[in-house]
Amino acid sequence: MLKQKTSLFELFITFAKISVMTFGGGYAMLPLIERELVAKKHWIDQKDLLEFFAVSQITPGVIAVNAASLIGQRRRGIIGLVAATLGVAAPSVIIITIVAAFLSNIMQFEIVGNIFAALRIAVAALIINALFPLFKKGITGIFTGLLFLITFIAFYFFKISPILLVILCAAATLIVAKAKGALK
Amino acid sequence: MILLALYLDFFKIGLFALGGGLATIPFIYELGYSAGFFNASEIANMIAVAQSMPGPIGINMASYAGFKVAGFWGAVSAALGVITAPMITIAIIAKALQKFIHNKYAAVAFGGAIACVCALISAAVFDMLKTALLRPEITQTLEGLVDAIAMKNIIFFIVIFFAIRKFKWHPFIYICLAACGGCFVKF
Known part of the structure; x- marks a missing residue:
């Protein structure tokens, strides 16, 4: 079949x-x-x-x-x-094109702006909830916790490119694993 | 030219957004402030729409961001950009899936990258919470910070968050409820 x-x-x-x-x-x-x-x-x-x-x-x-x-x-x-x-x-x-075109025409109405203010709050809550399983998978010990902290600071306060950060974190993890003899 | 630039920007996002559509958020954030395309509250609106419309969130985000920059064709180039890298990756590894799943190097590097992605998304959400829960016009000074805390918004956030954790309804339901709330209460 x-x-x-x-x-x-x-x-x-x-x-x-x-x-x-x-x-x-x-x-x-x-x-x-x-x-x-x-x-x-x-x-x-x-x-x-x-x-x-x-x-x-x-x-x-x-x-x-x-x-x-x-x-x-x-x-x-x-x-x-x-x-x-x-x-x-x-x-x-x-x-999305249809919705976005429509929204850009009605965004100036006060009620629409207000609905979106409420939506932004709900969306923040939804994303934080969706982050739970990702955190469980990503933050598994002291090392990944440290990576998390450093990345957060580098991205939020120093506006370092997220692409660079992903590469650095992946490389750092590989190097640490290699040094520990976890690979091979 | 702008279409090509969009395509390339989103190609990179597709390549580095690991762990699903939510991971596109911090990259679009970065694109927003580095190129001046959109600000924090516009990105939050974008996420609200991307989450409440059908389709994968990552592609919805790319389409919306592309549309904001260059209309319909902007949406097309951004969406094509974000799907190109995954397509190439899959085409390369499709013949040897088992080998890839059991590859130690890939698994280790991926573990570090996911921790990184968690931090990136958290930073973007932190910024989003700031615009959602504080009144931006009076947060310029430290003394204004206490007045800036929007109590109504914070209570609304806490209620929604606990409802999400407790009832585990479909996200669309919370979006609808919030939209109704926005009709009657001024946030």
Whole structure:
């Protein structure tokens, strides 16, 4: 069943559909992919899916894009990867453009400004809540705690480039692990 | 030219935003103040929209930021930029997934990078809290700091935060509730 050929258009549309049904980020996509692609279409099996999500979380970029790329690649190679990924991105671009254009026209009304003041408070709370699992994964001991502290200060007070900080932290961790003999 | 610059900026963001869409926030923050594209409260609005609309948050953020800078085509270039690096990475490692998952170097480097990303997001959220919970027009002096604390906002924040931790509803529900609150209470 997995051998069956999938058209590029079908890949694009399927992932566009999954993207439109996803509210609140990449993790929310997992059950949708499971239902649509594992149970209904049999494009991948449960084991593949878990492996894909494991990889998606440790490769750069948006998790949803990584998962779509992997599944597209599995079905149709590189062009499948492109079709699936564009499928995930296309609805976002269209919906956000419409919403952003609309908002920029109504932003000057007092009530809209006030609604957004309330939204900013709620969003800060939501993000802090979403940070909990990331913290659990990221801050695992004294060393990572120290990295956290230094990075926070360097970024917040000294405005050091976040890209540079990511590279430095990854390199520092590798060097420390090597010195401890944890590698090899 | 601005479209190409946007594409490249977001290519870099896609390459370094590890651990999911939220990680794009500090990079967009940095782009905001270094290029002067948008300020803290505009970015907070952006996140509010990105979280309440369908689609992955990272792509929504990129689209919104791109739109703010250069309209529809700006949104297209930013979104294409943010997905390019992940696509290339996946294309390279797709043939050897198992090897990659069990690669010690990748796992160790990733551990350090995630600690870093936690700090970056925290710093961005800290700034966001400042604009959400203090009255910016009177926080210029230290003496004004006490007057600047917006009690209503802080209470609202605490209520929402505990509701999120306790009920674990879908984020969209809190967004709707906050929007309703904003219609009736002046924050």
